[in-house]
Amino acid sequence: MISPEQVQQLRHLELIARAIVEGFLVGLHRSPYQGFSVEFSEYYPYQAGDGLEKVDWKVFARTERLYVRRYEEETNLRAYLLLDISGSMRYPRSRSYTKLDYGVFLAAALAYLMIQQKDGVGLYAFAEDISMYLPARARQSWLPKIFVALEEYRNAPSQPLRTLLPDVLHRIAERLKRRSLLLLLSDGFVEPDQEEAFQRALAALRLRGHEVLFLRIWDEATEALFQLPLEPLRLIDAETRRQVKVQPLELQALYIEYFYHWQRRLKHFCYQYQIDWVEVDIRGGFFEPLRRYLLKRQRMP
Numbered sequence: 001m002i003s004p005e006q007v008q009q010l011r012h013l014e015l016i017a018r019a020i021v022e023g024f025l026v027g028l029h030r031s032p033y034q035g036f037s038v039e040f041s042e043y044y045p046y047q048a049g050d051g052l053e054k055v056d057w058k059v060f061a062r063t064e065r066l067y068v069r070r071y072e073e074e075t076n077l078r079a080y081l082l083l084d085i086s087g088s089m090r091y092p093r094s095r096s097y098t099k100l101d102y103g104v105f106l107a108a109a110l111a112y113l114m115i116q117q118k119d120g121v122g123l124y125a126f127a128e129d130i131s132m133y134l135p136a137r138a139r140q141s142w143l144p145k146i147f148v149a150l151e152e153y154r155n156a157p158s159q160p161l162r163t164l165l166p167d168v169l170h171r172i173a174e175r176l177k178r179r180s181l182l183l184l185l186s187d188g189f190v191e192p193d194q195e196e197a198f199q200r201a202l203a204a205l206r207l208r209g210h211e212v213l214f215l216r217i218w219d220e221a222t223e224a225l226f227q228l229p230l231e232p233l234r235l236i237d238a239e240t241r242r243q244v245k246v247q248p249l250e251l252q253a254l255y256i257e258y259f260y261h262w263q264r265r266l267k268h269f270c271y272q273y274q275i276d277w278v279e280v281d282i283r284g285g286f287f288e289p290l291r292r293y294l295l296k297r298q299r300m301p
Helices: 004-008 013-025 057-063 099-116 140-151 165-175 192-207 248-272 287-299
Strands: 038-045 067-073 078-084 120-126 130-137 181-186 211-218 233-236 243-246 276-281
Touching (some): 013 099, 057 067, 099 181, 165 192, 181 287, 211 287
């Protein structure tokens, strides 16, 4: 599998998506959704036995040649990539790519994979509010639009954009009029006073009938261990730019206790509401999140 470091060297998201999912395209199962809608695929020359109702007479009028439109079936599935672009996702700046860059790469790969399966794919990008929306479409021609939208957030500069996950998820839930598969790409970091509201927002998605795959993106080496130098430090909040002076030895123990307590609570909550929880370390490649998506996709009726 191609690594995130190698992916970062590629210029175009289409190449990145292809490189990431190449190993998954072999032997993909046929989608269990045999939908009733169809999307245009391509033209091919008329052959004996083709029904005249399939002939594109407008093309014949222009070219005086008979061409048949080939259609491919869509599935009934509509999936939406929910990409967190808040300030905490633009970490760490010390690496060649951030959590947000990784999220962009993974979102591009998932979109590519779903389009190959004829699933409809849409996109929401958000921080304090929804900043980008694309409806779900299953056409191959839809992919470039998704890539262009995602490209805006690649190598994005650090900005003090707060995470308001509860509010945003409620707004998204109100917009979705039919059952969908929602893939949340976020570090799940919220203010302590928003933790319960975040859980209620996730529960609301499930109660509306949506399937949810929470791809919790983090940098385990720094965010879980939180190793700091011994001398006093001044820390800057990635989302509010608020600054505090700290004693590392005192802070480290408090941070680790709070971090793992919140992680356990959130993970247990997701288990209760049948929300698939996937811990995605940005240093660990793309294999596991793609595998878990395929497992989720296969389990859906």
